[in-house]
Amino acid sequence: MSRPLRTTAAALAALGLLTACGSSGSSSDAGGKTTVTFWDNNAGPARTPLYQKLIADFEKVNPTITVKYVGVTSSEVAEKYNTAIASNSTPDVGGVTTALLASLTAQKALDPLEERYAKSALNGKVSANFLEISKSASGGKGLYQLPSSGNQDVIWYRADKFKEAGLTAPRTWDELFAAAAKLTDKGKNQYGFTIRGGAGSGFQVLSEAYAYSGLTTMFDAGGRSTVDDPKNIALIEKIAAQYKATTPEADVSNAYPQMLAQFQANQVMMVHHNLGSTRDVKTALGDKVAGFLLPAGPDGTSVLANPVDGFGLFKNSKHKDAAWKFMEFLDSHESNSYWNQNVGQIPANTEAYADEWYTGSGITKQAGDSLNSAATKLVQPPVYLPQYSKITKTDAEPNFQKVLLGKTSAAEFAKSVADAFTKAQADYQAKNR
Amino acid sequence: MNRILRLFLPLALYLVFTVVPFYWMLLFALRPAGSTSLLPWPLTFDHFDTVWNGMGFRVYFQNSVWIALLTLVFVTFFALMGGYALARFRFRGQRAFLLALLCTQFVPGAMMLIPLFNIFQTFDLINSRWSLIIAETTFQLPLAMILMSGFVKNVPVELEESAMVDGCGRVRAFLAVVLPLLRPGIVAVGSFAFIGSWNNFLFALMFLNDPELQTVPVGLQTTIGENTVDFGALAAGGVVAAVPVVLVFAFVQKYLVQGMSAGAVKG
Numbered sequence: 001m002s003r004p005l006r007t008t009a010a011a012l013a014a015l016g017l018l019t020a021c022g023s024s025g026s027s028s029d030a031g032g033k034t035t036v037t038f039w040d041n042n043a044g045p046a047r048t049p050l051y052q053k054l055i056a057d058f059e060k061v062n063p064t065i066t067v068k069y070v071g072v073t074s075s076e077v078a079e080k081y082n083t084a085i086a087s088n089s090t091p092d093v094g095g096v097t098t099a100l101l102a103s104l105t106a107q108k109a110l111d112p113l114e115e116r117y118a119k120s121a122l123n124g125k126v127s128a129n130f131l132e133i134s135k136s137a138s139g140g141k142g143l144y145q146l147p148s149s150g151n152q153d154v155i156w157y158r159a160d161k162f163k164e165a166g167l168t169a170p171r172t173w174d175e176l177f178a179a180a181a182k183l184t185d186k187g188k189n190q191y192g193f194t195i196r197g198g199a200g201s202g203f204q205v206l207s208e209a210y211a212y213s214g215l216t217t218m219f220d221a222g223g224r225s226t227v228d229d230p231k232n233i234a235l236i237e238k239i240a241a242q243y244k245a246t247t248p249e250a251d252v253s254n255a256y257p258q259m260l261a262q263f264q265a266n267q268v269m270m271v272h273h274n275l276g277s278t279r280d281v282k283t284a285l286g287d288k289v290a291g292f293l294l295p296a297g298p299d300g301t302s303v304l305a306n307p308v309d310g311f312g313l314f315k316n317s318k319h320k321d322a323a324w325k326f327m328e329f330l331d332s333h334e335s336n337s338y339w340n341q342n343v344g345q346i347p348a349n350t351e352a353y354a355d356e357w358y359t360g361s362g363i364t365k366q367a368g369d370s371l372n373s374a375a376t377k378l379v380q381p382p383v384y385l386p387q388y389s390k391i392t393k394t395d396a397e398p399n400f401q402k403v404l405l406g407k408t409s410a411a412e413f414a415k416s417v418a419d420a421f422t423k424a425q426a427d428y429q430a431k432n433r
Numbered sequence: 434m435n436r437i438l439r440l441f442l443p444l445a446l447y448l449v450f451t452v453v454p455f456y457w458m459l460l461f462a463l464r465p466a467g468s469t470s471l472l473p474w475p476l477t478f479d480h481f482d483t484v485w486n487g488m489g490f491r492v493y494f495q496n497s498v499w500i501a502l503l504t505l506v507f508v509t510f511f512a513l514m515g516g517y518a519l520a521r522f523r524f525r526g527q528r529a530f531l532l533a534l535l536c537t538q539f540v541p542g543a544m545m546l547i548p549l550f551n552i553f554q555t556f557d558l559i560n561s562r563w564s565l566i567i568a569e570t571t572f573q574l575p576l577a578m579i580l581m582s583g584f585v586k587n588v589p590v591e592l593e594e595s596a597m598v599d600g601c602g603r604v605r606a607f608l609a610v611v612l613p614l615l616r617p618g619i620v621a622v623g624s625f626a627f628i629g630s631w632n633n634f635l636f637a638l639m640f641l642n643d644p645e646l647q648t649v650p651v652g653l654q655t656t657i658g659e660n661t662v663d664f665g666a667l668a669a670g671g672v673v674a675a676v677p678v679v680l681v682f683a684f685v686q687k688y689l690v691q692g693m694s695a696g697a698v699k700g
Contacts, residue, residue, distance in 0.1 A: 037642065044656070044659060045655075045661055045666060046660070046661040070644065071655050073658070073659075083547060089550070260660075277660050
């Protein structure tokens with residue numbers, strides 16, 4: 001065979017390999033089995049194995065249902081959902097945080113769950129506050145998310161270093177700043193506090209501001225944002241004053257991973273994050289670390305509601321009953337308790353509140369009690385606004401960096417966020433009137 | 434001495450600058466979790482076991498290989514035909530066609546997601562490796578054709594004419610005379626196609642849902658959680674992802690360089 005012919009033959013042989021790339025079917029029913037596709041909205045090394053275990057448990061007790069797990073990372077999930085919605089290829093069940101809920105309900109991608117929940121064995125066993133947060137996050141249009149985990153902002157602190165310095169966990173912001181100053185030793189590259197100046201700073205600084213101001217809503221009766229309330233501005237100024245005084249200089253661009261790295265490396269003594277990092281800090285520092293809820297300001301404290309994680313039933317699902325059964329299983333006492341124990345978050349299933357791991361969990365129970373307490377002033381961030389992410393991330397984050405660098409004032413920063421929220425709220429109300 | 438300072442010292446610095454990230458990746462992949470040693474000692478392959486067997490990289494790797502190889506075959510085949518036509522024939526609208534080919538390079542993949550999604554869904558190609566192969570082939574073909582036409586132009590047309598005078602048809606003349614001389618071009622275009630397809634993340638993430646069909650870049654992403662990063666697994670996955678690309682560069686580097694310059698000068 002001549003060389004050109006050999007080349008052609010080789011190319012054709014390669015084409016013959018095409019059979020190796022045959023299409024693999026999408027979820028379908030076969031052999032009396034129903035396949036439910038489940039998209040995890042925050043796949044990763046910590047969560048994926050937990051879901052794999054729960055799916056195996058579910059399939060054991062429901063032999064006619066197979067669950068196909070698809071892991072999507074939190075950074076990509078919004079784009080993946082939006083593409084799937086635009087092309088009618090959504091999964092049966094999807095992990096949905098309250099932060100995603102507004103976008104999904106606005107696109108009419110989810111099925112309402114009130115009726116199913118009312119008839120379910122879960123009825124009355126899911127935290128009423130969590131259900132309220134879910135309803136609020138969808139713009140008050142109903143229940144579109146079955147909550148599974150609650151989160152709450154906490155400040156992790158080095159209990160061992162506090163003890164050495166004769167300090168106790170701060171109960172007010174002034175105590176926190178005083179402790180930060182006492183624990184700062186720049187010569188040893190040791191700082192009392194750390195400010196989130198990079199990704200995620202927008203929500204964090206607002207959460208600190210509302211905890212200090214004690215304001216109970218993000219909008220006043222006239223629809224004007226309360227972000228630029230003088231009490232909020234006062235706290236933002238106090239935080240900015242900590243920059244480089246009791247915090248590392250790199251904070252201006254630091255996001256959560258860098259903050260945590262500094263905390264684990266003995267460089268900072270307090271770090272504000274949320275219960276999502278429980279596993280990380282406990283694994284890295286064990287008993288040396290403890291947590292406290294955001295301290296109070298002069299007028300008491302309020303809590304900016306963190307995203308509640310949960311599950312959505314997609315409207316295009318062809319197996320809604322099987323999908324709901326899977327959702328019910330994930331939210332059952334045993335599964336929900338297992339899940340939240342391992343991710344370090346607050347269970348949505350109230351039966352889990354009696355479990356030993358929860359009662360002895362310290363900060364997780366404390367946060368759960370606070371989140372479920374009628375006395376807590378829970379402030380709902382307007383995640384239902386289509387512009388919410390743009391305002392709190394794209395716009396607020398670089399502007400907050402300018403505050404830290406002294407290029408703009410806390411008042412100007414707060415006003416820019418408030419004006420953007422006020423306008424977005426007015427637009428939303430006009431469209432939904 | 435002067436020569437060492439002027440030439441070798443900057444080169445050595447540049448080498449360190451280039452090599453350190455790779456060393457860092459290898460270090461994390463080969464040392465135990467939690468170790469702060471600057472040498473991969475005690476040596477462990479646990480992270481490779483985790484990603485290869487535990488996280489499904491064995492399947493991801495196979496998928497990536499098939500997808501990249503088939504993209505390579507299609508891109509090379511169509512680029513040969515298109516590049517030959519561009520180099521050898523004059524036709525109405527040729528310049529506009531070339532301009533259109535170049536303009537396609539300005540369109541980011543993300544903008545094409547929804548239209549591509551709808552097309553693939555119509556043909557039941559979502560959640561099929563074919564969607565990736567077709568998308569990658571169409572995205573890479575314009576540049577590949579331009580590169581290939583540069584290589585074809587380098588082959589004297591007189592050689593083909595002589596073959597045709599001796600009785601060959603155009604196809605036979607192409608296969609017997611031109612094709613063997615295009616080997617550097619084929620290697621260059623094929624390598625670009627392979628690497629481009631191997632590295633693609635967006636299309637794989639969007640078009641494939643079944644974990645059994647996923648590719649290495651998407652698998653790598655799953656080692657990074659919202660609050661937790663498995664650095665050992667990430668580094669081991671990075672090594673797995675880098676090996677084919679490094680091999681391609683190592684063996685066909687000279688053709689790649691030639692490919693770039695052929696496109697630049699003759700295109």
